[in-house]
Amino acid sequence: MSAVFKPKAVTANDLLEGDAVWLNVAGGWTRDIRKAAIIEDEAKGQSLLAAALQQEDVVVDAYLAEIRIGEDGPEPVHFREVFRTRGPSNYRHGKQEADNVPL
Amino acid sequence: MYRYNDFDHGFVRERVRQFRSQVQARIDGVISEDEFKPLRLMNGLYLQLHAYMLRVAIPYGTLSSAQMRALAMISQRWDKGYGHFTTRQNIQYNWPKLRDVPDILSDLADVEMHAIQTSGNTIRNITADHFAGAARDEIADPRPYAELIRQWSTDHPEFQFLPRKFKIAVTGSSDDRAVTRAHDIGLRMARGQDGDIGFEVIVGGGLGRTPVIGEVLREFLPVQDLLPYIEAIVSVYNMLGRRDNKYKARIKITVRENGIDKIRELVEAEFILRRASFGGADQELLARIKTAFPAPDFIDAPIANFKTALAANDDFATWVETNLSPHKNPDYAIVTISLKTLGATPGDATDTQMQVMANLAEQFSHDELRVSHEQNIILPHVHKSHLAEIYARLADVQLAAANVGLASDFIACPGMDYCTLATARSIPIAQEIAARIDELKIERDVGLLKIKISGCINACGHHHLAHIGILGLDRAGVENYQITLGGDATQNAEIGKRAGPGFPADEIVSAIERLLEAYLAQRTSRTETFLETYRRIGIEPFKIALYGDGKANHAA
Numbered sequence: 001m002s003a004v005f006k007p008k009a010v011t012a013n014d015l016l017e018g019d020a021v022w023l024n025v026a027g028g029w030t031r032d033i034r035k036a037a038i039i040e041d042e043a044k045g046q047s048l049l050a051a052a053l054q055q056e057d058v059v060v061d062a063y064l065a066e067i068r069i070g071e072d073g074p075e076p077v078h079f080r081e082v083f084r085t086r087g088p089s090n091y092r093h094g095k096q097e098a099d100n101v102p103l
Numbered sequence: 104m105y106r107y108n109d110f111d112h113g114f115v116r117e118r119v120r121q122f123r124s125q126v127q128a129r130i131d132g133v134i135s136e137d138e139f140k141p142l143r144l145m146n147g148l149y150l151q152l153h154a155y156m157l158r159v160a161i162p163y164g165t166l167s168s169a170q171m172r173a174l175a176m177i178s179q180r181w182d183k184g185y186g187h188f189t190t191r192q193n194i195q196y197n198w199p200k201l202r203d204v205p206d207i208l209s210d211l212a213d214v215e216m217h218a219i220q221t222s223g224n225t226i227r228n229i230t231a232d233h234f235a236g237a238a239r240d241e242i243a244d245p246r247p248y249a250e251l252i253r254q255w256s257t258d259h260p261e262f263q264f265l266p267r268k269f270k271i272a273v274t275g276s277s278d279d280r281a282v283t284r285a286h287d288i289g290l291r292m293a294r295g296q297d298g299d300i301g302f303e304v305i306v307g308g309g310l311g312r313t314p315v316i317g318e319v320l321r322e323f324l325p326v327q328d329l330l331p332y333i334e335a336i337v338s339v340y341n342m343l344g345r346r347d348n349k350y351k352a353r354i355k356i357t358v359r360e361n362g363i364d365k366i367r368e369l370v371e372a373e374f375i376l377r378r379a380s381f382g383g384a385d386q387e388l389l390a391r392i393k394t395a396f397p398a399p400d401f402i403d404a405p406i407a408n409f410k411t412a413l414a415a416n417d418d419f420a421t422w423v424e425t426n427l428s429p430h431k432n433p434d435y436a437i438v439t440i441s442l443k444t445l446g447a448t449p450g451d452a453t454d455t456q457m458q459v460m461a462n463l464a465e466q467f468s469h470d471e472l473r474v475s476h477e478q479n480i481i482l483p484h485v486h487k488s489h490l491a492e493i494y495a496r497l498a499d500v501q502l503a504a505a506n507v508g509l510a511s512d513f514i515a516c517p518g519m520d521y522c523t524l525a526t527a528r529s530i531p532i533a534q535e536i537a538a539r540i541d542e543l544k545i546e547r548d549v550g551l552l553k554i555k556i557s558g559c560i561n562a563c564g565h566h567h568l569a570h571i572g573i574l575g576l577d578r579a580g581v582e583n584y585q586i587t588l589g590g591d592a593t594q595n596a597e598i599g600k601r602a603g604p605g606f607p608a609d610e611i612v613s614a615i616e617r618l619l620e621a622y623l624a625q626r627t628s629r630t631e632t633f634l635e636t637y638r639r640i641g642i643e644p645f646k647i648a649l650y651g652d653g654k655a656n657h658a659a
Contacts, residue, residue: 016130016201018154057132060150078580080152080519083528087153088520090448090530093183093198094153 008045009036009067009074010052011084012059019094020084021059022074023052029059031095033085034073039064104167104471105250105395107215114258115212118219122146123205130202145225147218148204151523157196157204158221159211163231163249163273164192164474168465171472173214175457181207186457188442188450190514190563191270192230192474193221197521219257224265226256226337232274232281233475236396237437237483239429242292243300245275247393248329251385254392255330262337266344267352269337270309273302277594282476284308284317284596285568287354288336291594293323301325306336306366307358310562314598315355318363320370328378330385335373339366399469399484401432412491419494421547422505427490430483436490438468438482439475440497441504441512445541448530449515450478452502459500463493476565477514479507510552510619511537514565518558518575519582525558527575527582527608532556535612540619549619551632553592568592570634571618572599573611584611586618588645589637600642602649614649621648 010023011033021029022036030036039045045064052062065081067074076082087094107115122142129139143149147158159174166174174194178186181203182196189195199207211217220227229249236244252271256262262269274281275292283289289305301323308317324332340354343361351360358366413420428437440460443449452460460480464472467489473481485493497503506512513536516522518529533556540546556573557564566572572587583605590599606614619633621644626636637645 013150018150018201020153056136060136079582080577083519084152088197088530089528090451090520090534091183091185 005040005042005045006066006077007069007074008039008064009033010039010045010048010062011036011065011081012052012062015056015058015060023048023062027051033067033076034070036067036074038067038069038074104165105162105246105392111215112212115215115217115219118146118217119205119208119212122208126201126205141223143204144222145219146204146208147221148199149222149523151197151521152519152525153521154198155201155204156521157199157207157218158189159194159196159216159218160221160228161192161194161216161474162253163229163235163246164233164476165231165235165246166464166472166474167214168461168470168472170214170216171457171461171464173210173216175454175461177207177210178457179454181210185451185453187448187517188452188474188478188480190476190478190516190565191228192233192476193228194474195517197517223263224267224269225263226252226259226265226269226271229253229256230270230272230281230286230476232276232279233473233481234280234428234437234483235275235473236398237430237435238276238278238280239431240278241275241431242277242294243275244396245273245290245292247389247396248290248302248326249273250392250395251330251389252333254388255334255385262341265337265341266346266357267349267354269340269354271333279592279594279596280475282565282568282592282596284594285310285314285565285592286317287340288333289317290329295323295325299325302329304332304336307355307363308596309353309355310565310567311353312350312560312562313353313355314562314567315359316596316598317355318358320363320367326389327386328374331378331381332370332374334377335370338373338377339369343369399471401435401484402486404434404486404488406434406487409487409490416491418498418503418505419491422494422503423490425505425509426507430485432484434487436485436487438485438490438493439507440480440482440502441507442479442502443506443512443537444501444504445511445537446534447501449513449533452480453500456500456502459496459502463496467493477512479512506546508551508553509546510540510549510554511546512553513537514553514555514569516557516559516564518556518564522558524561525575526560526577527558527584529556529558529564529573529575532573532575532584532608532611536615539612539616543616545619545623548629549623549633550629551634552619553590553634554615555590565592566590567598568596569599570637571615573615574605576605578605582608584608584614586611586614586649588618588642589634591634602642602646604650617648618645621645
């Protein structure tokens, strides 16, 4: 019996800025995890990750991160992924500098 | 200070030019990330959680005021207005953009700085006693030797692909402020039987997942044998060190697996061969380097105003009590500027603060600053008549915290606020502990205490060597903090012992508070430090303080 697949998103770091980005449904990249493409099965996850790894002209170090589905779309699960959606806790730098990012 | 010659300038400029074309090739898609990554790491450029991070080398932690001003300018122009000083006496910028990095490196080259060998499996920045050239207990200034090693190790063709990174520290004092016993090679200056200068050579120390206190490889190495002997050590390691397992690749494991006696035998044999090939060129170079480190031209002036200020200003007197160290010239003092102001991030300085420190160094410290591995900035040569003015100007920019050597003078790595290797955050824990200590108003009563925090097992925060060490881990998706007790970073180096199960983030501050209360209750007098109390009574009373009676041995 295989384990229940937990929803995921493909995430990476932007080549030029270095910040966290997520793969969206159009196959492009978004800085807002709420606009990430939701992956609900293993095979789809692996094929999207493989495609993302080919996009190294725009992103670096793509991987699959677990998400949960919130009211506004995908939300991070692990605390590391939560930090990637907003920035460090000692200064209001990174994504949290913008107003539209949930804290 | 050592100044670049034409060769140094040419070499660093050429590396900037090469890196500029490498960055362009990556952006244009001419080279892949796999090809680019080793090139950027050779130039100190990491990719972290939220951005790139550039680690700039500060050789043996010594800066001129012009260099500190350039670091301030770079933080203001290319980053977010601050920099982070590290436990290897380097500075890290947390927000550079890939396209800007060649320009940053060019700005660094303008002031004789670079980011070469601040990453990768090479010989990293040579660290030294941050009081070098000023300390009263010093045999001689260790920096000419550190500079000699820096020049030899920079771009050394044999040592660009070592099994793992390699760290060397040098001190000229009997009080070890350079953590020599936790380095791949630690060099402690000593005097031979005839009064001649040499080094005790320690090998195989290190922290990380396997903390080891280094062992003495050679009790007394005459100074003239320094380079060939170090080269012999690194060459033996290069041949013998494991490349099959990253976690067993550091020299501390090579020493453990082969035994110190076999390593010594191999090194001594290699040393004989290597020494012959040096032919005295290293000694000529050393003689030239030494002329770049003259003793400052000390002024001879009255210090009466220092005593007047001490009597008139309690805050100044409090700062003097903790932030000054004895200088070899009795009219001078070594000033440690704390980068641990309440609410600040340990080791961070803003561009304005860097500017002020640069100005103070130029005006009052013979143009010199130092970075300490404890993440503070030092003004090494200050005439006592200038202390009151320095204090006032530091206070204007929130740099007058009177806490050097006390509980809130943490070492804290960037942790998961920045670092991609981290398993938990360090900075907010340090800030919360500092805030609690401030509320309790017990810091000066507690006295000398080293608290060090790492956000993962790699131990950049030196937690193993802390009186109270904190290690942040990921326990089933939650930040969890393990405590070690009784570590010591000095010449009596010791690895701290794990106290027991870790604490969640919202319980670690009160756990530390209970340790401080236990110490205050158990010490025999105000002069018995936390570490002395720990050594006298052992870990058990502290375990009881942390976990209650009988609960200390529960599994994590």
